[in-house]
Amino acid sequence: MLRGEAITRTFGGITALDDVxxxxxxxxxxxIIGPNGAGKTTLFNIITGIxxxxxxxxxxxxKDITGLAPEKLARMGMVRTFQxxxxxxxxxxLENVMVxxxxxxxxxxxxxxxxxxxxxREEKNIREKALSWLQFAGLGDLADQEAGSLPFGRGRILxxxxxxxxxxxxxxxxxxxxxxxxxxxxxxxxLIRKISELGITIALVEHDMELxxxxxxxxxxxxxxRKLAWGTPREIQENREVVMAYLxxx
Numbered sequence: 445m446l447r448g449e450a451i452t453r454t455f456g457g458i459t460a461l462d463d464v465x466x467x468x469x470x471x472x473x474x475x476i477i478g479p480n481g482a483g484k485t486t487l488f489n490i491i492t493g494i495x496x497x498x499x500x501x502x503x504x505x506x507k508d509i510t511g512l513a514p515e516k517l518a519r520m521g522m523v524r525t526f527q528x529x530x531x532x533x534x535x536x537x538l539e540n541v542m543v544x545x546x547x548x549x550x551x552x553x554x555x556x557x558x559x560x561x562x563x564x565r566e567e568k569n570i571r572e573k574a575l576s577w578l579q580f581a582g583l584g585d586l587a588d589q590e591a592g593s594l595p596f597g598r599g600r601i602l603x604x605x606x607x608x609x610x611x612x613x614x615x616x617x618x619x620x621x622x623x624x625x626x627x628x629x630x631x632x633x634x635l636i637r638k639i640s641e642l643g644i645t646i647a648l649v650e651h652d653m654e655l656x657x658x659x660x661x662x663x664x665x666x667x668x669x670r671k672l673a674w675g676t677p678r679e680i681q682e683n684r685e686v687v688m689a690y691l692x693x694x
Contacts, residue, residue, distance in 0.1 A: 445470035445645050446491070446614060451500035453486055460486045461497075462669045468614070468662075473636065473646045475660035477653070477680075479689065482666040484649040485527070488618055491647075492524045493517050504614075521613035527622055529599045533592025537583060537602055540591045541574035544609035574609055581605040581635060597628035601635065608639065615639065617648040621655050633659050657681065665689070 446468040453461040461483045468474050476484050489495040491502055496511040503509065509517060517523075532540055578584045581601050586594070591602060600620060607615055620636075621629045629652060636659055640646055650656050656663065657677045665673040665680060667689040673680060680686055 447503045449501045454498045472661045475656040475663040476649045478666035483669040523607045523612040524616035527619045531591045538587040544606035545570045577608045614645040621652040
């Protein structure tokens, strides 16, 4: 579904990514791991349009999407979450998800300002769809609560629910388990599996190896900006080069 060819990215005299190629299969959960500074988030930023590669191409279902802006990629069905939770704290939980859904709105300024019938119908639909994604994520009973009052773990789930409101075909999660306790991480794993069961392709950068080995079907390992290995969780666990690079063991 998603393919990268010889991705290279330099920042001044520093090479953050060096000739990295990959292919993410449709409907699968793919993990991207590696030591700090391996280039994981830089790769995500290139795929999702935040950075342009110095060299190389990114293709979504065969279409060259290299350098396209994030909002264009979102309309094509590619969305992401970030390491830091980015919510609208003064808005309700439901309104935060509705914000994500509004990217699909077709009402113009005039229709919205004068609350024409088409706009009213569309707003009702947006609200209903947003609520259904909240319920899917297990947050339906918190719909009217201010987002800023949520515990950290609930905020992480809300961010994912907002991304799902765009009805993506592929979702990128940048360290979704960061800051979560063991119970919250188990809940996150369950939600990611539910998302995958919908046929949505998932790629995630994550440091929690237990989570990665539990839910991912394929894993790519980066080290010092280069692709070190690719395989199933078992193959990665048994790869001596990965152990030496990632765990620092001789």
